[in-house]
Amino acid sequence: MTIDLADIIKAYDVRGTVPDQLSPDVARAIGVAFARVVAAPEGATRVVVGHDMRESGPELVDAFTAGVTAAGVDVVRIGRCSTDGLYHASGALDAPGAMFTASHNPAVYNGIKLCRAGARPVGQDTGLADVRELAQRLLDDPSTDPSDDDAVTPGTVSDVDTLADYAAFLRGLVDVSGIRPLKVVVDAGNGMAGYTVPAVLGTAAGLPALPLDVVPLYFELDGSFPNHEANPLDPKNLEDLRAAVVEHDADLGLAFDGDADRCFVVDEHGDPVSPSAVTALVGLREVAKELEAGRTPTVIHNLITSRAVPDLLQAAGATTVRTRVGHSFIKAQMAQHDAVFGGEHSAHYYFRDFFFADTGMLAALHVLAALGGQPHPLSALAEMYSPYVASGEINSTVTDAAAATERVRDAYASAYPQADVDRLDGLTVAHWDGHPQWWFNLRASNTEPLLRLNVEAADEDIMVKVRDDVLSLVRTEDA
Known part of the structure; x- marks a missing residue:
């Protein structure tokens, strides 16, 4: 029975269990569709492909490669890499790209993050829906496979190691050679940071040593994630890092997710630093650089980042643009506004200097x-x-x-008629211009029967009250 690709190709990537949802046949069909829908129409002659440490990656890459080359487009394989390593290769080689990863999901999952040349996003409204439609037709009717067309000259396959270039590129964007010595614990979660951190923060790529004493945690590449899930957004997955920072008397700790495109930070006490605080810190550095160059800076932030982000950045002279959650949406806004930086509360950080794409490693350097x-x-x-x-x-x-x-919206519209209500992404209700100050956002999950609530307020008591009131409304079913 043919799989319904709508189950695994969502708003901005491909994600499914292997092999029942994401099989080699599915990967091959997506490869053909990607070559036809994305690569060929923009005149690309090659596609760059990488994968993380999951055991299913190489087989899926081979199948995807077979599909791309069957459609007459060359493939440049860069092997194991982080997602931002794939974005760097896409930018440096000016080629569309495909990264095989399921990020922080358990080992049974894999997925594909697709981009156009220059690491430009491919999302639901920018080609992914068309890729899904064509791949579905290929699966439903194999007779339409381009390998049966004698007029198509198959593409070629080459292998290139881009790790050293990636590391040198990042080092060239932020100079940390002159900082005071720091001890930093890095938890790679058995993900791709175990491959990239030694190259960027160490000397594995042939770069000069930095004044950093790096204490590694779980650097062994293992897609079964034997120590903990590679999802630092879940507090339980930070416990080992927090303990190690205190044990080693370190200055800070860094935790990366499975494909190492997100970076979480803990302070010298082992306490997590909010990604919103990191967004403000890094954003202010990028804003200062823009102002020094005589340019007017713009910074993108998603709607669940702290109100401190636009407050601080606007005070520093930046224009801020609020956008919905999701990397394809933020990347599109980054390019549209020529923004110097963008941040999400999920610890994705985007840089104009990095092809408008997200890179946790560059945020860590900042x-x-x-x-x-x-x-x-x-x-x-x-x-x-x-x-x-x-x-x-x-x-x-x-x-x-x-x-x-709607139950929540009706209750708050009645109780707080002066509050601002918008539907940019789910439901946001803000009482920030009044007293007491608070706002919340309620969004539905794309994949599960969940509502996700984020609340922020001027003090703890207000936050707790709003949080509990909204949760009570959400969790009380209609009679």
């Missing part, structure tokens, strides 16, 4: 440079960028997400 460029501990720096109290993301399982959302 944090190291900011910390090592002054004498204070990271906890003191982070406090400057965290003036408000946030709930963190809270998930609720619901039978009817739309009805629960």
Whole structure:
């Protein structure tokens, strides 16, 4: 029975279990479709392909490669890499790209993140829906496979190692050579940071040594994730890092997800630093650089980042643009506004200097440079960028997400008629211009029967009240 690709190709990537959802046959069909829908129409003669440490990666890459080359397009394989390593290769080689990864998902999953030349996004509205439609037709009717067309000259396959170029490129964007010595614990979660950190922060790629004492945790590449899930957004997956920072008397800790495109930070006490605080810290550094160059800076942030982000960046002279959650949406806004930087509360950080794409490693370099460029501990720096109290993301399982959302909207429209309400991404209700100050966002999951709640307020008591009131409405089903 043919799989329905709508089950695995969503708003901005491909994600499914192997092999029942994402099989070699599916990967091959997507490869053909990607070559026809994305590569060929923009005149690309080659596609760059990489994969993370999951055991299913090489077989799926081979199948995808067979599909791309059958459609007459060459493939440049870069082997194991981080997702931002694939974006770098796409930018440096000016070629569309495909990264085989399921990020932080368990070992049974794999997926594909697709991009156009220059690491430009491929999302639901920018080609992914067309890729899905064509791949589905190929699976349903194999007679349309281009390998049966004698007029198509198959593409070629070459292998290139881009790790050293990736590391040198990042080092060239942030100079950390002159900072004070820092001890940093890095938890790679058995993911691709175990491959990229030694190259970027160490000397594995032939670069000069930095004033960093790196304490490695779980650098062994293992897609079965034997120590903990490679998902630092879940607090339990930070426990080992937090303990190690304290044990080693380190200045900070860094945690990366499975494909190493997200970076989470903990301070010298082992306390997590909010990704919103990191967004503000890095954003201010990029804004200062833009102003020094005589340019007017724009920064993108998604709608669940702290209100401190636009407050601080606007005060520093930047224009801020609020956008919905999701990397393809943020990348599109980055390019549209020629933004110097963008940040998400999920710890994705985007840079104009990095092809408008996200890279956790470049964000980590900025944090190291900011910390090592002054004498204070990271906890003191982070406090400057965290003036408000946030709930963190809270998930609720619901039978009817739309009805629960409307129940919340109706209650708050009645109780707070002066509050701002918008539907940019789910439901956002903001009482930020009044007293007391608070806002919340309620979004439905794309893949599960969940509503995700984020609340922020001026103090703890207000945050707790709003959080509990909204959760009560969400979790009370209609009689």
